[in-house]
Amino acid sequence: MTTDPNASDERSTRTDEHDERSADATPDDGTGTPADDAGPADDEPEIVDGRTIEHLLTDHERDIASTAEGTDATAAKRPTLDLPRLELGRRDFMKAGAAVGAMSGLAGCTSILADEEGDDSGSAAASGEHKVAPGEHDEYYGFLSGGHTGEIRVVGIPSMRELMRIPVFQAESARGYGHDAKTSQMLEEEGDGHVWGDTHHPRVSQTDNDYDGRWLFVNDKANGRMARVDLEYFETDAITNVPNCQGVHGACMQLPDTQLVFGVGEFRVPMPNDGRDVDDPDEYGSVLTAIDPETMDIEWQVEVDGNMDNGDGGKEGRWFFATGYNSEEGVTESEMTQADRDYVKAFDIPAIWDAVENGEYEEISGVPVVDGTMDSSLNEGDRPIVRYVATPKSPHGVSVTPDGNYAIASGKLDPSCTVIDIEAIAEVDDPQEAIVGQPRIGMGPLHTAYDGRGHAYTTTFIDSEVVKWDYEAAVEAEAGSEEPVVDRHDVHYNPGHLIAAESYTASPQGDYLISLNKLSKDRFLPVGPIHPENDQLFHIGDDDAGLELIKDKPSYPEPHDASVVHKDKIDPAKTWDTDDYEIDYVAEGEESFERIDDSTVEIEMWARRNEFSFPEVTLQEGDEVTLRISNVETTSDVIHSIAIPEYDINLALAPQDTREVTFTADEPGVFWAYCAYFCSALHLEMRSRILVEPDE
Ligand code: RUQ
Numbered sequence: 061m062t063t064d065p066n067a068s069d070e071r072s073t074r075t076d077e078h079d080e081r082s083a084d085a086t087p088d089d090g091t092g093t094p095a096d097d098a099g100p101a102d103d104e105p106e107i108v109d110g111r112t113i114e115h116l117l118t119d120h121e122r123d124i125a126s127t128a129e130g131t132d133a134t135a136a137k138r139p140t141l142d143l144p145r146l147e148l149g150r151r152d153f154m155k156a157g158a159a160v161g162a163m164s165g166l167a168g169c170t171s172i173l174a175d176e177e178g179d180d181s182g183s184a185a186a187s188g189e190h191k192v193a194p195g196e197h198d199e200y201y202g203f204l205s206g207g208h209t210g211e212i213r214v215v216g217i218p219s220m221r222e223l224m225r226i227p228v229f230q231a232e233s234a235r236g237y238g239h240d241a242k243t244s245q246m247l248e249e250e251g252d253g254h255v256w257g258d259t260h261h262p263r264v265s266q267t268d269n270d271y272d273g274r275w276l277f278v279n280d281k282a283n284g285r286m287a288r289v290d291l292e293y294f295e296t297d298a299i300t301n302v303p304n305c306q307g308v309h310g311a312c313m314q315l316p317d318t319q320l321v322f323g324v325g326e327f328r329v330p331m332p333n334d335g336r337d338v339d340d341p342d343e344y345g346s347v348l349t350a351i352d353p354e355t356m357d358i359e360w361q362v363e364v365d366g367n368m369d370n371g372d373g374g375k376e377g378r379w380f381f382a383t384g385y386n387s388e389e390g391v392t393e394s395e396m397t398q399a400d401r402d403y404v405k406a407f408d409i410p411a412i413w414d415a416v417e418n419g420e421y422e423e424i425s426g427v428p429v430v431d432g433t434m435d436s437s438l439n440e441g442d443r444p445i446v447r448y449v450a451t452p453k454s455p456h457g458v459s460v461t462p463d464g465n466y467a468i469a470s471g472k473l474d475p476s477c478t479v480i481d482i483e484a485i486a487e488v489d490d491p492q493e494a495i496v497g498q499p500r501i502g503m504g505p506l507h508t509a510y511d512g513r514g515h516a517y518t519t520t521f522i523d524s525e526v527v528k529w530d531y532e533a534a535v536e537a538e539a540g541s542e543e544p545v546v547d548r549h550d551v552h553y554n555p556g557h558l559i560a561a562e563s564y565t566a567s568p569q570g571d572y573l574i575s576l577n578k579l580s581k582d583r584f585l586p587v588g589p590i591h592p593e594n595d596q597l598f599h600i601g602d603d604d605a606g607l608e609l610i611k612d613k614p615s616y617p618e619p620h621d622a623s624v625v626h627k628d629k630i631d632p633a634k635t636w637d638t639d640d641y642e643i644d645y646v647a648e649g650e651e652s653f654e655r656i657d658d659s660t661v662e663i664e665m666w667a668r669r670n671e672f673s674f675p676e677v678t679l680q681e682g683d684e685v686t687l688r689i690s691n692v693e694t695t696s697d698v699i700h701s702i703a704i705p706e707y708d709i710n711l712a713l714a715p716q717d718t719r720e721v722t723f724t725a726d727e728p729g730v731f732w733a734y735c736a737y738f739c740s741a742l743h744l745e746m747r748s749r750i751l752v753e754p755d756e
């Protein structure tokens with residue numbers, strides 16, 4: 061990173077070099093790897109029925125618009141995709157389903173889809189297998205991001221029952237999050253005054269490439285933060301504000317033992333973003349951020365060329381992969397989609413640590429920033445810190461196979477996935493030689509999950525499918541071949557992420573998979589113009605039966621990604637342990653009301669069924685009051701709260717928990733504090749009268 065005013069010329073040169081590199085990556089560089097003759101990857105835009113992918117994308121956008129109106133204005137012009145078993149254009153099909161629903165009042169187009177897919181009625185779904193009876197527990201925890209609600213949702217799988225929500229970047233009254241001193245300070249100090257976030261990628265910590273149930277980490281795409289959720293208490297316990305970038309998009313960690321947590325910077329901005337270079341996009345940068353999982357302190361950042369997007373860590377700890385788009389470093393959609401290839405960046409973590417330890421960085425906004433751009437001196441020689449692997453086109457998701465052998469990137473604007481051999485990355489001279497497979501998956505491939513039996517499952521956003529394929533077969537096959545595909549199943553509609561049980565570990569469970577679909581259209585009762593999304597659960601455990609659709613779950617906007625963890629690997633607390641928080645517990649008999657001076661009061665109190673230690677509290681107008689309160693119950697699930705509406709406070713109190721809050725009694729009057737958790741037969745009577753006497 062440089063702040064040299066002459067540097068913009070250097071940057072332009074670098075951009076030109078991108079194009080050269082893209083050109084280098086085309087067929088006749090003589091390496092003889094499948095990447096070299098990847099049909100869709102070449103410089104010519106791929107043509108489907110005489111139309112480019114860009115045209116198809118435009119059609120797709122128009123179809124979404126026309127379907128919403130129930131019209132069929134574009135039907136005549138719509139092309140048919142040349143995918144097997146789809147005589148009808150996929151979007152024709154969606155439209156047909158929506159139109160039937162609209163005209164006849166039928167709830168959705170399930171029957172039509174069942175016909176096309178082969179009837180699902182004999183499947184596990186119809187037979188009632190995978191049901192979880194009332195009172196029974198699920199097999200898995202699903203941790204879903206909540207998108208721009210800023211939260212995490214906890215769902216039981218396979219029931220898909222929502223078990224809990226964990227607020228992360230937004231205050232939330234039912235859990236008292238952002239109401240007590242500790243959590244409100246965390247939100248304020250690490251939030252620059254922002255009141256919301258955009259969570260995309262929840263990843264659970266691992267030890268030895270398996271879930272250890274300790275923490276969950278998640279990004280904030282909106283305001284460039286990373287957060288940690290403590291999975292003993294299912295509560296956010298740390299937030300880190302990441303400088304030198306706007307949004308943190310991809311999030312995951314260095315494996316096998318969660319040595320580092322990574323945030324993948326997306327939007328390019330000047331570094332630091334303090335008013336310099338505002339209209340000089342060549343000077344903007346994008347960074348990968350490495351965070352210590354214990355302290356949540358930032359260790360270093362690496363600046364790269366182009367936008368980054370998603371990421372995943374190799375299983376052996378050396379490599380971290382991030383996809384990227386906008387190698388053009390443009391600022392408009394058309395500028396960002398010119399090149400037919402963008403890059404998967406392979407970060408060599410030990411080499412980056414060496415650079416940091418040798419002082420080969422620039423400190424920006426208090427963080428060591430290592431230069432990992434293409435023409436950085438740190439990328440010369442035999443141990444470059446970042447290897448740029450050109451893949452088609454604006455690759456989106458990247459995930460490492462459970463055996464640790466491959467990183468698979470999804471083409472997004474190209475129908476292929478790219479299989480990168482992780483061991484080869486370290487050995488080859490030209491990173492393109494590490495590309496060992498490039499199967500044709502379908503239109504708009506976004507994300508890939510694994511079952512541990514050698515299958516990859518990729519969502520195709522435009523085709524609205526989950527496509528199951530064999531990744532070793534893809535290594536054997538010609539680039540561009542559809543042969544590795546073993547099954548495909550419609551989803552409803554337009555899937556983003558998908559996640560299989562424990563897919564991010566070295567040993568996925570291989571039984572369930574959730575497709576997180578962005579559009580639900582007519583699948584549910586209408587609820588106004590903002591529709592829920594649709595999370596669809598599949599059973600994938602029987603390779604003969606193929607993908608079996610079990611369940612639709614309407615989902616509040618909007619989950620992006622999820623981690624699915626076996627129930628035995630999570631060990632939540634039933635009550636609080638008083639050693640686990642920094643403030644002192646207030647036992648029965650230890651309650652106190654202390655006037656420190658003319659305008660300062662400290663209250664220590666407790667709550668139990670059906671009373672607060674003080675039935676009334678008398679204050680003077682203008683008093684600054686610090687109130688600490690413990691729930692002295694020891695019985696699980698006896699939760700109280702202290703709601704003081706006048707001061708916008710609701711502290712949720714699980715058994716043995718203690719919370720603190722400070723407020724100013726700025727208006728005279730009588731204000732009832734009450735318990736907002738329905739805790740007992742006399743819950744309504746559980747209250748305390750706050751008398752604020754007027755200032756004379
Ligand atoms: S992204 S729908 Cu934010 Cu993970 Cu791909």
Ligand code: CUA
Binds near residue numbers: 669
């Ligand atoms: Cu305590 Cu209601």
